[in-house]
Amino acid sequence: MKKKIISIAFVAVLALVLFVGCGNDKSTQDVSGQKSTEATKTVDTNATDQEELIFVEREIASKMDPNFYPGSSHYLANGASETLFKIQANGEVEPFLAKGSKQIDETTWKIDLRPEAKFWSGESITAQAVIDSLERSRETNVRALPFLEGISFTPIDDYSFEAKTERKNLNLPLSLAYMELSIINASKAHDSIETMDMSGMYKVVEFQPKKKIVLEINENYYGKKPTIKRIIHEEIMDNEARTLAASSGRGDIVRGIPNESVAQLKKDDNLVLHMAPAANTQTIYLNLQKEHLKDVKVRQALAWALDRDELVVLGSEGLSTPVTTWLGSNPKYAEAKNAVYTKYDPDKAKDLLEEAGWKLGDDGIRHKNGEKLQFKLRTWGQDKALGETIQNQWSRIGVDTEVIYGDYALIETARETGDWDGLIEAWQTYGDEHSLLSGQFSPTGTANYGKYDDAETNKLLEELLNAKTAEERHELALAINERIAMEVPAIYMYPRVETSAVKKSLKGYKEHFRQFENVVNSDLEFEGY
Numbered sequence: 311m312k313k314k315i316i317s318i319a320f321v322a323v324l325a326l327v328l329f330v331g332c333g334n335d336k337s338t339q340d341v342s343g344q345k346s347t348e349a350t351k352t353v354d355t356n357a358t359d360q361e362e363l364i365f366v367e368r369e370i371a372s373k374m375d376p377n378f379y380p381g382s383s384h385y386l387a388n389g390a391s392e393t394l395f396k397i398q399a400n401g402e403v404e405p406f407l408a409k410g411s412k413q414i415d416e417t418t419w420k421i422d423l424r425p426e427a428k429f430w431s432g433e434s435i436t437a438q439a440v441i442d443s444l445e446r447s448r449e450t451n452v453r454a455l456p457f458l459e460g461i462s463f464t465p466i467d468d469y470s471f472e473a474k475t476e477r478k479n480l481n482l483p484l485s486l487a488y489m490e491l492s493i494i495n496a497s498k499a500h501d502s503i504e505t506m507d508m509s510g511m512y513k514v515v516e517f518q519p520k521k522k523i524v525l526e527i528n529e530n531y532y533g534k535k536p537t538i539k540r541i542i543h544e545e546i547m548d549n550e551a552r553t554l555a556a557s558s559g560r561g562d563i564v565r566g567i568p569n570e571s572v573a574q575l576k577k578d579d580n581l582v583l584h585m586a587p588a589a590n591t592q593t594i595y596l597n598l599q600k601e602h603l604k605d606v607k608v609r610q611a612l613a614w615a616l617d618r619d620e621l622v623v624l625g626s627e628g629l630s631t632p633v634t635t636w637l638g639s640n641p642k643y644a645e646a647k648n649a650v651y652t653k654y655d656p657d658k659a660k661d662l663l664e665e666a667g668w669k670l671g672d673d674g675i676r677h678k679n680g681e682k683l684q685f686k687l688r689t690w691g692q693d694k695a696l697g698e699t700i701q702n703q704w705s706r707i708g709v710d711t712e713v714i715y716g717d718y719a720l721i722e723t724a725r726e727t728g729d730w731d732g733l734i735e736a737w738q739t740y741g742d743e744h745s746l747l748s749g750q751f752s753p754t755g756t757a758n759y760g761k762y763d764d765a766e767t768n769k770l771l772e773e774l775l776n777a778k779t780a781e782e783r784h785e786l787a788l789a790i791n792e793r794i795a796m797e798v799p800a801i802y803m804y805p806r807v808e809t810s811a812v813k814k815s816l817k818g819y820k821e822h823f824r825q826f827e828n829v830v831n832s833d834l835e836f837e838g839y
Contacts (some may be wrong), residue, residue, distance in 0.1 A: 325331070333598075340779060362540045363816070365829060366555050367782035368566035369718070370545040375500035376492045376508070377451040384491040388543045389512040389536070389830035390525055391492035394421065394440070395483040398648075399822045401641075401740070403483045405508055407435070407493055409469075416478040421486075423469040427532040429495045430506075430513040437471040442496035452756050454490040456749040457742070461485070477744070477775055484742050489827045511536050511832055520545055534832040541830060547717075549692065556581060556811035563819065563829060567809040568692055573810055584810045585629065586821040587657060589740035591639040592625070594700070594732045594801040596691055598760040603731065607666040609798035613651050615659035616700065617709045622804050625696030630804040636750065637791040639805040640739040646788060650795040659707045668708070676708035685711045688733040690718045696803075698735065725759055733759065736806035738824070743787040744774045751794055762799035 371384040376391055385391035396406035409422045427435040447454040460476030473482055476554040494500065495507035503514050511531045516524035523543040526533060544561070546552045549568035555561040557578055566581070567575060575581055596603050596612075603609060618632035629695070631647075633639050640648040660670075668676035668683050676683040685704065689697035697713040704711045714720070724730040737757055739746060748771050749755045751764040767790060774786040795802070808826065812819045818833035 326737065343415075350379065361538070362542060363546060363562045363830075363834065364560065366544045366546050366561040366564040368545070368547055368549075368552065370520075370523060370543055373449075374502065374506050374514070374517055376494060377447055377454075377490075377500075379451075379453060382451070382492040383827045384543070385492055385508065385510070386489060386827040387829040388523065388525055388541055390506040390510040390523075392510055393487050393491050394493060395487040395488070395822060397484075397487050397740075399539075399820065399828075401823075403481075403487055405483075406487070406531065407440075408483075408486075411483050413482075414472075417475050417480075419473040419475070419482045421471055421482075423471075424532055425469050427509060428530045429509055430528050431495065432499070432530050432590060433495060433507070434468075435493065436468050437465040439495060439497075440493055441465060443472060443493045444491065446494070446496040447491055451490050454488065456745045456756060457488040457491060457613045479778060481742055485745060488741065488745075489824070501652045503830075512541055512720055512830070519537045536830075536832045537802075537835050542736060557596060561811070562813045562816050564811045564831065565808065565825070566692070567811050569629055569807060569809070570695075572627060572629065572809055580814050581811045582814050582819075583672055584812060584819065584821050584825070585807065586823055586825055588736075588805050588808055588825070589640050589823050590738050590806050591633055591636050592630075592696070592734065592736045592803040592806050593636065594734055594803070595757075595759045596798065596800055597728070597731050598762055598799060599728060600731055602678075602681075603760075605666050606797060607662045608668070608683075609801075610796075611659040611662035611666070611707065612704065612709070613795075613798050613801045614655045615660070615704055615709075616803065617703055618802065619653040619654070620703070621696060621699055624699040625693070626804060626807045629807040629809075632804050633802055635791050635795045636800070636802050637739055637787060638802065641696075642740075642784070643788065643791065646791050647824055649792055652823060656707055660700070663707060670708045674705070674708060675710045677745040683709050684731075685709050686714065686729070686731045688714045688716075688721050688724055688730050690716060690721055690734070690807075693734045732801075740823070743783050744771065744777075747771060747774065747787060747790050751790070751799065760799050760801070762797070764793070764797055767793055 333663060342816040348592045369380055373381060376382040376385050392407040394406060394408040395403050397403055407427060409424045412420045414420055415598060423435060429435060444463060448458045462474045464472055465471045493509055498505045498507040500506040503517055506514060510787045511528055512525035514523055515526050525541040527539055546555055552564055552566060553571040554567060556564040556575060575583060596609060598604060622628060622630050622632055633647050634651040635646045635649050637643040663676055668678045671677045687697055687700060694715045697715060701711040701713050721733050751762060751767055752771055768787060770790045774783060777783040777786055810825060817835055817837055817838045820831060822828040
């Protein structure tokens with residue numbers, strides 16, 4: 311793939327745009343339209359590196375309330391919020407905002423809190439406050455629902471509460487470590503910086519939607535306080551501009567480095583690139599409400615027609631590895647990595663389409679009952695080249711594919727209107743098996759975009775729900791994973807590659823397979839200060 315060449319003039323202009331766009335705005339208002347005393351604080355462009363860290367991402371929290379996507383994970387990443395438990399880089403689950411936990415019986419847990427912990431406002435983080443936060447997530451955050459389903463909470467005393475689970479032997483700390491379960495002060499309105507109230511080591515002092523969030527040290531923080539005084543969390547959606555933010559030294563941590571820029575930035579002696587393997591799967595979700603996609607043979611044909619090795623090369627610049635099932639990117643299920651679709655087989659794909667009645671016309675497109683076999687594929691983020699490669703591969707079997715690339719909001723709108731045949735996303739595959747798999751494949755699953763409803767899959771999910779041992783859960787998860795691959799409500803390609811560029815002078819950055827929620831930590835410091 312040819313690398314893009316940016317002219318000197320363009321670089322100069324773009325650098326100026328970045329500097330101005332990410333600089334001070336003395337007339338900043340919060341999203342409620344009220345002028346804010348704290349919001350009018352400006353970024354001191356003369357601050358030393360020790361005082362300020364610039365953290366750049368493709369997308370930042372678009373609303374102050376962490377219960378609205380994309381929110382919670384971004385506030386975890388910039389040090390503003392915390393979950394009760396945290397998944398460590400080795401996969402172990404440890405207490406975070408919670409002090410500890412104990413399983414009392416098959417369906418009962420006791421969670422202990424830290425009496426010293428406080429919200430930004432100085433209010434104590436009591437058992438009732440935590441329960442109120444979790445219930446607010448249940449009511450307002452659809453992405454949190456699978457991880458709170460069948461769980462009820464009751465305070466025991468000020469700093470401990472009981473959790474009752476419908477499922478037996480649910481790993482509750484793992485569920486409560488989910489990125490959409492940041493603990494917030496639910497008694498406060500999270501619509502201005504004066505009233506939003508979380509518990510992290512940094513607190514928000516300025517918020518410009520889709521531009522930047524400014525955070526300063528939370529003096530009420532119960533744990534180890536950071537040494538860097540201020541975090542500037544910036545959104546730069548353009549891939550080339552993000553790369554420039556890293557290469558120019560403008561960004562201290564730049565996440566979402568486009569794959570085509572990795573080779574270039576590897577040569578930069580002032581940067582360290584972090585590419586920790588991610589437990590997620592690049593997925594083409596299929597709209598099973600479309601007539602031509604109701605036929606499983608058509609769906610299977612689309613899966614057999616993908617040359618995943620080529621997708622990896624052209625879609626991820628060769629930085630990933632192919633997988634053919636959803637759980638294949640989870641290290642615990644490595645045996646499923648290349649199950650079912652064991653090779654690229656366009657001939658088998660053509661045969662399936664013939665059996666389904668789709669005949670190849672003189673125009674190179676397949677037809678049935680006077681209709682073309684057409685497919686509208688929506689992509690976003692770094693997946694433009696991936697979408698174009700899929701388009702080319704499917705054209706070889708006679709599918710007329712249109713690729714629509716744009717902001718993620720366009721995908722959300724298309725899901726509501728039904729104006730899509732396929733869309734590309736990558737959900738995390740690590741965690742409680744039932745929560746993850748039901749979220750993807752149960753009739754009411756949050757990520758079941760195509761409305762897949764299969765009696766055999768539902769039966770297996772019910773068995774997984776009632777599994778008593780880890781071994782039984784593992785075997786049932788594999789069975790569901792294989793069933794899904796055969797039924798093809800979605801097509802699986804490879805783990806999405808997420809590369810971060812970190813300034814070499816910044817020490818304490820920690821690689822993590824869930825890097826998107828593990829960026830800012832209290833050990834970060836600049837060398838020489």
